Amino acid sequence: MLYTALLLWISCLQAVLGQPSEAYNEVLKFRPLPRNSLLASFEFNIVSSPVQLKYHGEDSRQTWEGHEHYELFPRVLGPIVEASNTRELHLRFSQGWYDTESSGRLPFNGSKSGGTGVELWAVIEAPDLDAAKADWVKLTNALSGLFCASFNFINDPITTSPRLQFEGKKTGYLANLGNSLFLLRAALPNEPICTENLTPMLRLLPTRGKRGISSLLDGHKIFDSLWHSMSIDLVTQCDDSFSNCALRMDQTIISAIDVIRSLRRIEEGGIPKPTPGEKLRCDESRYHDIWECFPLGDPEDLSYDIESIFGRAIHGAAFEDSSVSTEVSFEADPSVWQIEAISNRSGQEKRTDLTNAGQLNHISYKIADQKDYNFNFTTANSTITSPLPPPPLHAYRSLTGYSQDKGGIRVSFTNLNSNNVKFIYFESLPWFMRVYLSTFKIELQNTTGTYSVKDENEFIKKSYFKPAIDRKRPSQLELFLTVPPESSLIINYDFDKSLLLYAEYPPDANHGFDVEPAAISVIGDDNEIFYEMHTTSLLLTLPTPDFSMPYNVIILTCTVMSLAFGSIFNLLTKKVITEEELEKLSAEGKLAKIMNSVKRKLGKR
Numbered sequence: 266m267l268y269t270a271l272l273l274w275i276s277c278l279q280a281v282l283g284q285p286s287e288a289y290n291e292v293l294k295f296r297p298l299p300r301n302s303l304l305a306s307f308e309f310n311i312v313s314s315p316v317q318l319k320y321h322g323e324d325s326r327q328t329w330e331g332h333e334h335y336e337l338f339p340r341v342l343g344p345i346v347e348a349s350n351t352r353e354l355h356l357r358f359s360q361g362w363y364d365t366e367s368s369g370r371l372p373f374n375g376s377k378s379g380g381t382g383v384e385l386w387a388v389i390e391a392p393d394l395d396a397a398k399a400d401w402v403k404l405t406n407a408l409s410g411l412f413c414a415s416f417n418f419i420n421d422p423i424t425t426s427p428r429l430q431f432e433g434k435k436t437g438y439l440a441n442l443g444n445s446l447f448l449l450r451a452a453l454p455n456e457p458i459c460t461e462n463l464t465p466m467l468r469l470l471p472t473r474g475k476r477g478i479s480s481l482l483d484g485h486k487i488f489d490s491l492w493h494s495m496s497i498d499l500v501t502q503c504d505d506s507f508s509n510c511a512l513r514m515d516q517t518i519i520s521a522i523d524v525i526r527s528l529r530r531i532e533e534g535g536i537p538k539p540t541p542g543e544k545l546r547c548d549e550s551r552y553h554d555i556w557e558c559f560p561l562g563d564p565e566d567l568s569y570d571i572e573s574i575f576g577r578a579i580h581g582a583a584f585e586d587s588s589v590s591t592e593v594s595f596e597a598d599p600s601v602w603q604i605e606a607i608s609n610r611s612g613q614e615k616r617t618d619l620t621n622a623g624q625l626n627h628i629s630y631k632i633a634d635q636k637d638y639n640f641n642f643t644t645a646n647s648t649i650t651s652p653l654p655p656p657p658l659h660a661y662r663s664l665t666g667y668s669q670d671k672g673g674i675r676v677s678f679t680n681l682n683s684n685n686v687k688f689i690y691f692e693s694l695p696w697f698m699r700v701y702l703s704t705f706k707i708e709l710q711n712t713t714g715t716y717s718v719k720d721e722n723e724f725i726k727k728s729y730f731k732p733a734i735d736r737k738r739p740s741q742l743e744l745f746l747t748v749p750p751e752s753s754l755i756i757n758y759d760f761d762k763s764l765l766l767y768a769e770y771p772p773d774a775n776h777g778f779d780v781e782p783a784a785i786s787v788i789g790d791d792n793e794i795f796y797e798m799h800t801t802s803l804l805l806t807l808p809t810p811d812f813s814m815p816y817n818v819i820i821l822t823c824t825v826m827s828l829a830f831g832s833i834f835n836l837l838t839k840k841v842i843t844e845e846e847l848e849k850l851s852a853e854g855k856l857a858k859i860m861n862s863v864k865r866k867l868g869k870r
């Protein structure tokens with residue numbers, strides 16, 4: 266009701282002022298994936314009404330007037346972005362592993378998913394890099410409070426400003442006179458992603474997670490998945506004259522859910538238990554009895570519904586007003602998958618079979634009323650899915666070497682297509698990995714064998730390397746590479762491991778140090794990025810002092826000292842005397858004197 270009033274009010278205002286108003290749109294996509302998993306991607310787009318972007322210098326006070334123009338656009342984010350002169354903001358929270366070999370490309374061509382942990386990119390308008398860094402600190406501190414994440418740990422030793430990556434990106438904004446745009450990036454690979462990061466994401470939505478597709482989002486279910494990624498992309502969109510600008514925010518939450526595990530968790534109430542004997546599916550072609558069983562994989566004839574997987578139903582359209590569309594779409598083969606929409610209001614159920622509506626792989630359903638919606642998936646063969654096309658490139662990065670103070674990095678890029686693949690490889694390593702570019706080697710592996718490449722420029726079109734400075738900045742390696750068809754390119758280089766100061770080790774130093782994933786942007790024929798991906802993060806073990814030894818030494822020394830001190834102190838301070846001397850002394854003691862004088866006085870009477 267409130268939102269209707271709000272929307273009406275906005276449209277009235279718009280009619281009076283003749284301004285384009287804010288826009289909001291939400292889409293939920295389901296796609297069954299191989300191995301009984303389900304990909305759910307939630308997408309929300311909000312465009313603000315036109316904003317006047319000013320450059321806020323170091324000494325100019327931020328004025329909070331004029332922020333009333335945010336109605337649907339989150340009021341908390343707008344001022345942060347404006348005060349820190351941020352013109353673009355890209356935030357990624359990801360965890361888990363997405364199997365591109367069986368499931369195909371990442372959703373949204375990878376443009377909405379980051380590497381393991383948290384990743385932050387921002388384009389900041391400033392006269393120079395130092396001013397941009399000051400705004401970057403302002404931005405990360407504000408975001409840290411907003412998203413309950415450790416962005417406040419982002420400092421100079423992990424911040425980079427990518428070069429080649431930036432050349433490939435287009436910004437829809439022109440800096441004010443005398444200013445330039447700076448791209449800054451940082452990643453926190455060891456940041457755990459949990460429910461407390463989801464709640465702030467939902468708070469940014471005009472529906473606050475109460476209505477529309479966002480009502481399905483429950484932290485316990487979203488994060489209990491094989492892979493999940495949350496993203497926020499905030500960009501400044503200007504018209505051709507760069508005079509009329511608006512902020513556009515795209516929010517996505519993507520989760521690859523293991524359906525069998527989710528259903529079992531509901532049946533068994535949380536704690537996973539081994540499958541009981543009578544429920545085991547045994548391979549009938551082999552010998553089996555109550556003692557022996559060759560278990561089969563997961564069942565192929567499945568039936569599940571969204572309400573049991575997410576623990577709740579979709580509570581109607583986003584707004585009562587039908588101007589905002591709430592769309593749910595399904596990408597599944599209708600010959601094997603049957604999808605049913607179940608709407609429910611006060612017990613009145615209505616079932617609609619969606620697979621009869623369209624015979625394409627893409628089924629779309631619009632929710633327009635305020636009923637509760639559930640969707641039921643039934644299939645006779647869940648192995649038949651419509652996977653996304655395979656990714657243009659496969660990349661694997663690993664640590665090599667076995668010595669305590671030296672190591673190496675090996676990255677392999679495999680192109681299975683029949684044409685060249687061009688991409689930008691971006692890697693930032695912490696300062697305690699001292700990279701030796703002199704050891705840089707390239708190998709080419711194709712169907713005829715493995716060749717070591719003499720002329721690197723054959724495959725590297727452009728490169729940029731910025732060495733690290735201890736405790737000041739990380740090393741930054743960017744390569745513009747080309748991989749020939751049906752071959753693999755393998756890059757190898759060595760590094761030295763530094764010895765850190767004892768306070769620089771994390772509380773659990775023996776876990777190792779997380780090294781952030783490398784980012785890869787694949788470039789199409791039109792020189793634009795068309796696919797993005799990340800390698801996995803690495804776990805580096807550094808030479809670690811034995812932190813328990815000083816502790817052991819301290820407690821052992823203290824025990825010995827206290828024992829020795831007690832007895833030696835006794836020996837030194839106490840006098841050793843014989844029994845006769847003691848009796849004599851006690852006869853002359855004060856107490857004896859008093860007793861004697863009392864006796865004497867009594868004796869006189």
Ligand SMILES: *[C@@H]1O[C@H](CO)[C@@H](O)[C@H](O)[C@H]1NC(C)=O
Pocket residue numbers: 372373374795
């Ligand atoms: C992903 O990239 C392919 C090829 O460039 C394109 O056809 C497709 O539309 C893109 N998909 C999305 C969701 O952007």
Ligand SMILES: *[C@@H]1O[C@H](CO)[C@@H](O)[C@H](O)[C@H]1NC(C)=O
Pocket residue numbers: 607609610611612613614639
């Ligand atoms: C429909 O709603 C009623 C109560 O509002 C509930 O008892 C019933 O279980 C619901 N049915 C389904 C299929 O969700």
Ligand SMILES: *[C@@H]1O[C@H](CO)[C@@H](O)[C@H](O)[C@H]1NC(C)=O
Pocket residue numbers: 568569570607641642643
């Ligand atoms: C989904 O469909 C299957 C098969 O038609 C049925 O057994 C099941 O009860 C349905 N689930 C719901 C929640 O309606």
Ligand SMILES: *[C@@H]1O[C@H](CO)[C@@H](O)[C@H](O)[C@H]1NC(C)=O
Pocket residue numbers: 565645646647648649
């Ligand atoms: C499901 O489809 C796959 C691939 O077409 C096939 O190999 C398998 O036998 C089918 N399973 C069932 C139970 O029909």
Ligand SMILES: *[C@@H]1O[C@H](CO)[C@@H](O)[C@H](O)[C@H]1NC(C)=O
Pocket residue numbers: 709711712713714716
């Ligand atoms: C494999 O690479 C080598 C070295 O670049 C080249 O001479 C050879 O023709 C390639 N083989 C194929 C099948 O492309």
